[in-house]
Amino acid sequence: MMMSFGSSRARLLALSLGLSTLAVGVAHAEMPGLELDGDAAAGKKIANDRAKGNCVACHIMADAESPGAIGPALIAMQTRFPSKEELAVQIWDATAKNPEAVMPPFGKHEILTQKEFADVVEYIWTL
Numbered sequence: 001m002m003m004s005f006g007s008s009r010a011r012l013l014a015l016s017l018g019l020s021t022l023a024v025g026v027a028h029a030e031m032p033g034l035e036l037d038g039d040a041a042a043g044k045k046i047a048n049d050r051a052k053g054n055c056v057a058c059h060i061m062a063d064a065e066s067p068g069a070i071g072p073a074l075i076a077m078q079t080r081f082p083s084k085e086e087l088a089v090q091i092w093d094a095t096a097k098n099p100e101a102v103m104p105p106f107g108k109h110e111i112l113t114q115k116e117f118a119d120v121v122e123y124i125w126t127l
């Protein structure tokens with residue numbers, strides 16, 4: 001009796017561990033393999049457009065008008081992110097790295113179209 005109780009608990013534990021590993025894998029793989037060769041000039045407009053990316057509401061960026069400072073200043077990005085892809089993941093879904101992130105998941109929630117997303121990533125990568 002004890003044995004079978006113990007092993008079914010162990011199986012349950014194994015199952016729930018497996019499920020949480022799966023969930024993490026899915027969350028991370030969510031960003032589709034996008035072409036990250038956007039238009040930086042278009043991305044700059046979107047990032048500063050209060051009705052679109054509105055990154056300016058929370059981030060200081062070069063030439064931004066009355067930016068907010070809720071998030072870190074977006075400067076020296078290429079020294080802070082190892083690749084454009086890593087930067088893209090952060091913008092696609094900030095909760096992938098930090099479940100408590102207040103930054104909206106721009107890609108995951110389709111706040112930006114895939115073209116707008118690629119343009120913004122291209123622009124931010126130049127900062």
Ligand code: HEC
Pocket residue numbers: 047053054055056057058059070071072074080087090091094098100101102103104106120124
């Ligand atoms: C509501 C406020 C808010 C908005 C809007 C916002 N962010 Fe953020 N962002 C944050 C916060 C806060 C962080 C800090 C990390 C966290 O919360 O996990 C952050 C982190 C980041 C980082 C990581 C910076 C670093 O050095 O680690 C990047 C890159 C970034 N945001 C880009 C963007 C872009 C691009 C946009 C617009 C498309 C945007 N953010 C819109 C709040 C915001």
